[in-house]
Amino acid sequence: MSGRYAILCIDDEETILESLSMELGGRFPGVILELLQDNAEAEALVAGLLASGIEVPVVVCDYIMPGRRGDAVLAAIHRLAPAARTVMLTGQSSLEGVTTAINQANLYRYIAKPWDKDDLALTLQGALESYIQEATIQRQNQALKELNEGLERKVAERTEALRTANAELTEANRKIGEYLGIIDRQVLICRISRAGLVTYVSDALCRRSGYSRADLIGLNYWHALYSATTETLMRDILARIERGQEWEGEILHQCRNGDYYWAHETISPDVCEDGTILGFTSIRQDITDKKAVEALSVTDPLTGLANRRQFQQVLEGEIARARRGARALAFCLLDVDHFKAYNDHYGHAAGDRVLQQLGRLLTESFKRGCDFTFRIGGEEFALLFPVHDAEEAAATAAALVTQVEAQAIEHAFGNPGPHLTISMGVRLIDPAEHALDMDQVFEEADRLLYRAKREGRNRFVMHDGALRPAGTA
Structure with missing residues (x-):
């Protein structure tokens, strides 16, 4: 996801576009507001925005316009930007037009003219947030899928290599495959008290780091699991936690045997109802293979x-x-x-x-x-x-x-x-x-x-x- 967005408003009446500009201008910081009077140029405009790396999460279009009706315009745009939330804005419409927009353009909402400006702004805000949330979930799901597929391939390759080398290692191969499968399914997680002491570690984290629960529970989190991290980074993470903010980034960690692994880590404060910070939770995703590819580049x-x-x-x-x-x-x-x-x-x-x-x-x-x-x-x-x-x-x-x-x-x-x-x-x-x-x-x-x-x-x-x-x- 690019992080650069444009909301497109299409209406053949210049006064309507001017009203939309006044009402929506400044309501969406960092988002481009594109106004188009000639609907014949809609596909070219959307294609141009997408080609330049600007996503089009929301499209607002009039229904009754010269040349093409709004439902046809939205259907054409939907083919270019299938995830875009489409809003039909008109004083005249038919059930046929609304049905077409729903079926062919994934209509997000129909708003009648004259509209309530707050209702319109909230509708577009909700549409934009819905688009961003869906894109984020899709990206995360794809990343998890790729991670799972990569680990599954490794399990299969290692199992086959061991089976070919020595038939007596078949049972050992099965255990290794099960072990890697467990790592694949579990989450690397650790909970830490306000004083910085480890209160819980998952099996996956223990296995990845080489430490047992008995080794880690009650120890200082930074000393036990952050030996590869600079003091400056530790202070930055702690400062964000103290402010009640989440920290996210890539960190190089050291295992008990001296080896290193890369993790994409999210550290979030654990906050009670009255706002008191009780501690924090660390969730890691092993990205060692990804970093190895980056190193090659x-x-x-x-x-x-x-x-x-x-x-x-x-x-x-x-x-x-x-x-x-x-x-x-x-x-x-x-x-x-x-x-x-x-x-x-x-x-x-x-x-x-x-x-x-x-x-x-x-x-x-x-x-x-x-x-x-x-x-x-x-x-x-x-x-x-x-x-x-x-x-x-x-x-x-x-x-x-x-x-x-x-x-x-x-x-x-x-x-x-x-x-x-x-x-x-x-x-x-x-x-x-x-x-x-x-x-x-x-x-x-x-x-x-x-x-x-x-x-x-x-x-x-x-x-x-x-x-x-x-x-x-």
């Missing part, structure tokens, strides 16, 4: 590093995080020297192996949780990692340049030496640089990279902004 398939799409998201977020935490970041752009010549003489397969080897080296060298490595295109890579000062950034960059040359990958068609090398531009991001944005950082690092190329390659050039002048390796 932001991963470079050749090197396994994050791709340019992920790079754009991470860089902007980490710059903002660095400002809040008053810590410096080193942003590096690096490029394989004379890579085109390498591909031309050793072949593209050999070039791919070089990129994979470089990707492994970056992964091994930058493996802290706060380090980020990217392949942003061709032979160009990017790094982002926190540093204490410019000296640490320079030392890290120099070490990487040396490590790459030390791989001793033959490159007889490059220079300055017989082995493959890299050039690097390093931009140190000072948290005090308030007027800094992602494009500026990238462009400056790119200029430094090409300066390293011009100065002879197999080196880095660094500029650390407000901290000190530029330096070279």
Whole structure:
């Protein structure tokens, strides 16, 4: 569902449309009010709105109009937007017209002219809410259906694989299938007291997290089941609960054995009749497979590093995080020297192996949780990692340049030496640089990279902004 809506009003009399505009304008914040006098243009207008991502949840149409009657117009619109609530607004009608609108246009209500403006507004409000509620239910049902189908496929595939591998595991396969079926049917739910202590956990949640009820009942909810969640997020959730509001979002949770799983979680306050908050309830939906698919969309398939799409998201977020935490970041752009010549003489397969080897080296060298490595295109890579000062950034960059040359990958068609090398531009991001944005950082690092190329390659050039002048390796 797009979340962008338009209410369409069709009448051949301009004065009627003007009245509708005055009465309905401002009554539906965020909803477009479309007024149409020529009913011959109705289908084209609706088709255009839908094509541009705007849903048409409510259509109000006169009955007696030149060319086509209102029931025919509503029937035509219904074929384009079957879920739209249709309202016939007229001073003259026939049972035949109303019947046609009901049968062919899913008529929501018939309102006679002259109408009561409050009645009309409430009718349209109810129609809009009905449309949104139905769409929400359909979307949720579809999501649950897809989840169930995915789990059923997994059960079937795993059962068949175990049966083929060893006939003696047939009974074990049956038990595994039953276990997965139970997970599929049950809800991951946990209830927590106002003091933050776990009072109830479902079997599904116990099985997914690896904890037993005895492990969890009476423990602090945040310490027991939120070891993978940041303190900032915990405070945000608690603040919403204290205000009596629901929190909803995606959270990475850690199991007892150290593994992680993603859940779409809804946390709602438990409120008594007098408004007192007694505690809260957490309901989770396992979306680990969905997140795995998302991870593929932001991963470079050749090197396994994050791709340019992920790079754009991470860089902007980490710059903002660095400002809040008053810590410096080193942003590096690096490029394989004379890579085109390498591909031309050793072949593209050999070039791919070089990129994979470089990707492994970056992964091994930058493996802290706060380090980020990217392949942003061709032979160009990017790094982002926190540093204490410019000296640490320079030392890290120099070490990487040396490590790459030390791989001793033959490159007889490059220079300055017989082995493959890299050039690097390093931009140190000072948290005090308030007027800094992602494009500026990238462009400056790119200029430094090409300066390293011009100065002879197999080196880095660094500029650390407000901290000190530029330096070279």
